[in-house]
Amino acid sequence: MEETILDVRGLRTSFFTDEGEVKAVDGVSFSVPKGKTLGIVGESGSGKSITSLSILRLLAENGKVVDGEIRYKGENILDFSEKKMRSLRGNKISMIFQEPMTSLNPVFTVGQQISESLTTHQGMNKKQAMAKSVDLLKLVGIPSPEKRVTQYPYELSGGMRQRVMIAMALACNPEILVADEPTTALDVTIQAQILGLIKDLQNRLGMSVILITHDLGVVAETCDYVAVMYAGQVVEYSDVRTLFRKPRHPYTVGLLKSLPRPDADQEKLVPIHGMVPSPFNMPKGCRFAPRCPAATDLCREKLPDLFDDGEGNQVRCWIYDEEWPGPKEVDVFGEKRIAQG
């Protein structure tokens, strides 16, 4: 069994607004093995980004983790003081953001910004930090780093800035890198380069990566494990091969069916009908039930747990429970699934 570096159990994060409590993340569990990549997939508003911000405890003022545990090397970081948390951020757990164009401070040079976490966390002086910054820029594949280090963000392209962001995040050799849609704002060729770079750095530095994305193609290419999120919950967690070969949750099946695949003989893409439920009006039972072609009364009434298949793969669906009232063979978006019951 692999060593787990980060273990999230039953995480619930809510935002308290004038209109009431919004349960943005409602019962999320997953674990990140050391040196591996976990992908968190889901559509907009499914709670992926909030999950990552909860891990770093960087939620907006009206957001709060109301329940659950986030264990980093066995310690619950939700109990950490703000000071201890600050020494963790950027040092042991780093994050890169979606928008490379606005994620760098326009009034400082690239070198000054990379130096920042080195002087904060590692007590380097300015000269040492600058020298290390040049090394880091070299590491992330920026040509003529000695020159780039004195340049301002506006002088760099989007892909280049994202590389700088990665260099900043890697400055202190973090054990976990949280990448929140790191390639969404970049064009496709640059996307491939950045993903390749993250993968390559992961292999060299042995860090774990949490990759948040809505792009299943990116997941297939880079992740070892995947957590699929829907309406604030993890609906399926498994290793990447199992997920793509034999997705079990109807939502995952639907997602994969809605992707064009050059290898399969598809006449039409199968859409998932309906909309993501409003956070103010969540269904009582399974959150996917209103859109699920196989939903039964049980699904509409009672929220299923995450059922473990004994091999570390989990799914939040009644089909895989003994209580399943429906037929033995279930048709999900044109695919057959054998019920457990």
Next chain:
Amino acid sequence: MSEQTAKATTSEKAYNPRLELYKGFWRRFKKNKSALVGGIIVLFFILLAIFGPMLVNTNPNATDIANKLQPPSGEHWFGTDNYGRDIFARIVHGTKLTLVVGFVSVMIGGIIGVLFGIVSGYYGGKVDTIIMRLMDILLAFPGILLALAIVSVLGGSLQNMIIAIGIFSVPTFARIVRGSTLSVRKLEYIDAMRALGASDFRIIFKHILPNVLSPIIVQATLRIATAVLTASGLSFLGLGAQPPTPEWGAMLSAGRSYMAESPHMILIPGLAIVLVVLAFNIFGDGLRDALDPKANK
């Protein structure tokens, strides 16, 4: 080898981004002719304040009753006042006073205001509400009235006047800085800095402050004009500089009784005040246009 290094250094010299930024600023500023004139007048008064008293040896407080109320002449360029004091010397010596009042009061108001504004904008919520309502209360008073009230409480003197003008400059700075902070705070690099483990203190002073600096500079320049005007007003009312200090507002006040026979006694200090205020105002406008190229295309 040596040729290569030589090449590298020249290319580095040819492209210095910081220099480019200043060049851009200067180019835009230079285009605005009135701002340039304002800047030159401001510079002239600053130099006058520093070097004037050394060049003009006449004692600004030396009375000469025999030569009182002389119109401008070769001997007394700006004439003399009701005690026979040389108005030119008084204006030159008063320049320093005027500018010091302007700069110091704006500095006091600016520092407090910027601090309030940045904290208010960064933390939001209750802190924001309390600070901004306090500022609203200050803003509800007309500036000169507030300064008047503060000076009456503290007692009329130059120092108290500076404090009073400083206090009534606080809310303008607080508001402007709060607005800019709100927009900067939402930018992703602030989140990114937090994700790298930076403390609030560091984020506020190292990352937000430099990004809200240009509206502060513009506002400070414009506020100096207001401060000079208010200071003159207060001195005119007898609440600021006390006689025989050669303060322009006080000189104006002294000239009131002799307006009909010796108009130069009010015209000259009046013109000096107008010139300084006007210069700071158009200089400030020019700065705003040059520092924010997006606003003016």
